Amino acid sequence: MADPDPDLARVVREGVGRLNWRMRAERGGESTLVLAVLSRLYRAGTQTPKEVSDxxxxxxxxxxxxxxAMERDGLVSRRPDPxxxxxxxxxxxxxxxxxxxxYSEERERWLAAAMAETLTETERELLRLAAKVMMRLADS
Structure with a gap:
């Protein structure tokens, strides 16, 4: 097992965090909390409000x-728990x-355009590899 590298951890955290904030700034429409609730219900399925808040x-x-507000806007439905x-x-x-x-498609369009404008082909391939590594790390 390799020794922990706090400098690498800091740089990765800062890079991921800054990109996340920028992507949020590029979005329109729904609030961050609304999107978090929608995403949770999409991934996890039916939940109680307590499960969502926790x-x-x-x-x-x-x-x-x-x-x-989400129920009023038709984004979620609510029913009694049998x-x-x-x-x-x-x-x-x-x-x-x-x-x-x-929302996801809007973020991906912005990100694809930003990568095409800013990164070289080699940098885009490096980022593709880094994304796979970050997903593996997130699943560990």
């Missing part, structure tokens, strides 16, 4: 207002899937 590390009170009628279950709707897909 998973996203946000206060349930903050989520309550957001969920009400196992416990005091709880509700949330699902992403087709309109929510469309909003999430549009």
């Amino acid at each position: 998973g996203e590390k946000i206060q349930p009170q903050s989520l309550t207002r957001v969920l009400a 196992a416990d009628r005091r709880r509700s279950l949330l699902d992403i709707t087709e309109q929510g899937r469309t909003a999430l897909r549009d």
